[in-house]
Amino acid sequence: MKSLKLPPWLVLLLPAIIILAAVVLIPLVLSLYSSFTAYKLTRPDSLYRWIGTFNYEKAIGDAKFWAAFGRTVLLLTVALNLEMLFGLGLALMVSKVTRGQRALRTMMMFPMMFSPILVGFQFKFIFNDNVGLVNNALQSLGITDQAIPWLVDGNLAMFSIIFAEVWTATSVFAILILAGLYAIPKDPLEAAKVDGCTAWQSFRYVTLPFLMPFIYIAMAIRSLDVARAYDIVQIMTNGGPARRTELLWTLIGRTGYVDARMGYANAMGYISIFLAIFFTVFFFRKLTAARAELGMGV
Amino acid sequence: MASNAAHRTRRRALKWLHFFGLFLAMMVLCVPGLWVVLNSFRPTVEIMAKPPVWIPNELNLDHYRAMFGGVGEGGVPVLTYFRNSLIISVTSTVIALLVGMSGGYAFARFRFKGKAWIFVGLMCTRAVPGVALSLPLFIIFARVGIIDTHFGMILTYVAMNVPFTIWLIDGFFRQIPPSLAEAAQIDGCTRWQAFWQVEFPVAKAGIASAGIFAFLTSWNEYALASQLTRSVTSKTMPVGLLDFQAEFTLNWGGMCALAVLMIIPALILTFLVQKHLIAGLTFGGVKG
Numbered sequence: 001m002k003s004l005k006l007p008p009w010l011v012l013l014l015p016a017i018i019i020l021a022a023v024v025l026i027p028l029v030l031s032l033y034s035s036f037t038a039y040k041l042t043r044p045d046s047l048y049r050w051i052g053t054f055n056y057e058k059a060i061g062d063a064k065f066w067a068a069f070g071r072t073v074l075l076l077t078v079a080l081n082l083e084m085l086f087g088l089g090l091a092l093m094v095s096k097v098t099r100g101q102r103a104l105r106t107m108m109m110f111p112m113m114f115s116p117i118l119v120g121f122q123f124k125f126i127f128n129d130n131v132g133l134v135n136n137a138l139q140s141l142g143i144t145d146q147a148i149p150w151l152v153d154g155n156l157a158m159f160s161i162i163f164a165e166v167w168t169a170t171s172v173f174a175i176l177i178l179a180g181l182y183a184i185p186k187d188p189l190e191a192a193k194v195d196g197c198t199a200w201q202s203f204r205y206v207t208l209p210f211l212m213p214f215i216y217i218a219m220a221i222r223s224l225d226v227a228r229a230y231d232i233v234q235i236m237t238n239g240g241p242a243r244r245t246e247l248l249w250t251l252i253g254r255t256g257y258v259d260a261r262m263g264y265a266n267a268m269g270y271i272s273i274f275l276a277i278f279f280t281v282f283f284f285r286k287l288t289a290a291r292a293e294l295g296m297g298v
Numbered sequence: 299m300a301s302n303a304a305h306r307t308r309r310r311a312l313k314w315l316h317f318f319g320l321f322l323a324m325m326v327l328c329v330p331g332l333w334v335v336l337n338s339f340r341p342t343v344e345i346m347a348k349p350p351v352w353i354p355n356e357l358n359l360d361h362y363r364a365m366f367g368g369v370g371e372g373g374v375p376v377l378t379y380f381r382n383s384l385i386i387s388v389t390s391t392v393i394a395l396l397v398g399m400s401g402g403y404a405f406a407r408f409r410f411k412g413k414a415w416i417f418v419g420l421m422c423t424r425a426v427p428g429v430a431l432s433l434p435l436f437i438i439f440a441r442v443g444i445i446d447t448h449f450g451m452i453l454t455y456v457a458m459n460v461p462f463t464i465w466l467i468d469g470f471f472r473q474i475p476p477s478l479a480e481a482a483q484i485d486g487c488t489r490w491q492a493f494w495q496v497e498f499p500v501a502k503a504g505i506a507s508a509g510i511f512a513f514l515t516s517w518n519e520y521a522l523a524s525q526l527t528r529s530v531t532s533k534t535m536p537v538g539l540l541d542f543q544a545e546f547t548l549n550w551g552g553m554c555a556l557a558v559l560m561i562i563p564a565l566i567l568t569f570l571v572q573k574h575l576i577a578g579l580t581f582g583g584v585k586g
Binding site: 007008009010012013015016019020023024025026027028030031034041090093094097102104105107108109110111112113114115116117118121122123125126131133136139140167170171224253256257262266269273277280281284 | 316319320323324326327328330331333334345346347349350352396397398400401403404405407408410416418420421422423424425426427428429430431433434435437438453454456457458460461464514517518519520521535536539548550553557560561564565568569572573
């Protein structure tokens with residue numbers, strides 16, 4: 001085997017590359033191929049009927065697809081921003097606590113331990129219009145005497161889904177920002193104090209720039225997760241009522257499995273994967289820029 | 299001294315505001331979860347009661363008893379699911395960490411052509427959601443004959459976790475100055491020994507935090523598991539959750555009981571390593 005000498009970095013990367021090729025790349029190539037065919041789950045032989053870019057053209061001309069696309073971008077923007085704000089607030093509050101921080105940190109991470117599917121079921125029940133926790137509380141407190149149809153009304157359903165997403169993922173932001181707060185060097189903050197900065201000024205011009213890399217990492221991780229949001233929405237509303245909460249992947253899942261039009265579903269899938277990659281590259285760029293600003297190198 | 303007193307009141311007000319805000323935030327974070335735990339101990343009649351019963355009249359273990367009971371009484375093979383979940387999650391986490399360590403080491407210590415592109419390529423594999431992979435994987439796994447086996451699930455989860463573990467571990471290794479390992483090599487260690495005796499112990503905290511992320515991902519994953527597992531031989535707990543859902547009804551109490559079983563291991567693990575988690579993220583995050 002002496003003749004076949006690979007450079008050491010390749011040997012070290014080889015296991016990762018082999019596994020990813022087997023489990024991610026090959027299926028992706030298969031689905032890329034099928035996106036150019038009229039593949040239907042119910043008729044396996046249709047896998048060999050090449051129809052060119054027909055599926056892509058159909059997806060681009062499909063209003064339902066663009067509606068789901070827009071809704072996914074909306075969810076991404078609203079959820080990420082809310083998570084960032086709440087996570088920042090939570091991390092700042094926890095970092096100021098002097099005693100019992102360990103317990104608080106564990107409590108803070110509580111939602112992270114919930115499986116997305118469990119979160120879906122949990123909020124489906126909490127927002128249930130008849131016996132849900134929210135409506136029960138509102139009615140017992142006398143705020144309203146009607147049952148609010150949280151998951152039945154289109155706008156309220158979207159709100160409920162955003163609530164569930166924010167609930168699960170605020171802790172991801174909080175934990176990363178908290179890690180950033182612990183890592184801030186003390187000198188610049190003290191210098192700011194000596195120079196007579198107010199609390200707000202030293203937060204805005206010293207603390208926040210230092211936290212930005214952490215925020216962008218969290219954004220990069222989460223934008224991937226939200227762009228492929230499936231479990232929570234699938235369980236809570238299943239894209240309903242009347243497609244008002246249909247997101248990209250619930251639409252794709254339904255087209256692929258329920259309507260059995262796998263080729264078409266894969267074509268839409270490819271467009272959405274590019275959306276996710278776009279957001280990730282965007283946040284990675286921001287991350288690199290924020291790091292460079294702090295002089296930490298890349 | 300009026301300004302002094304005003305200052306003091308403001309401080310006290312801020313302190314109360316801080317306490318109140320923290321309390322409110324923790325309430326929002328914990329109540330939905332605690333509600334699940336509470337409901338697992340309440341009889342179904344009380345969960346569904348209208349008008350609602352706020353103070354539980356009776357708490358019992360009926361849902362747990364039914365769950366562990368026979369098939370006829372609404373029993374679910376929980377212990378088998380639990381064992382499947384544990385085997386699959388632990389094995390895949392360990393393998394993902396080993397693969398991640400070797401890959402992360404390669405990124406941190408070697409310079410080679412196309413490094414940035416290989417890195418971005420690895421990250422992009424994470425953009426592919428489970429739903430998109432499940433059908434092609436199902437077809438391939440069925441061909442190869444590893445559908446509905448532990449091996450198939452472990453393989454899938456390793457692939458899911460590897461990009462993230464490589465990314466985190468790469469950051470931790472970069473923190474360690476290369477001179478440390480070089481010194482050990484001058485003292486007569488091989489590169490292999492230098493890695494295990496010098497670099498590995500330093501990066502241990504970071505590796506632990508990558509491990510917990512990998513474990514939680516595998517432990518909670520649903521979209522792929524629901525397609526690639528068919529029977530009790532490999533079904534995991536998130537898939538088992540759906541056993542409580544019939545056509546039009548939902549055994550909410552039973553579901554809560556299973557959910558509690560799912561959360562306990564994750565909770566224990568997170569509590570044990572959370573200190574390392576913060577340290578690890580601080581490392582890998584900024585300077586990675």
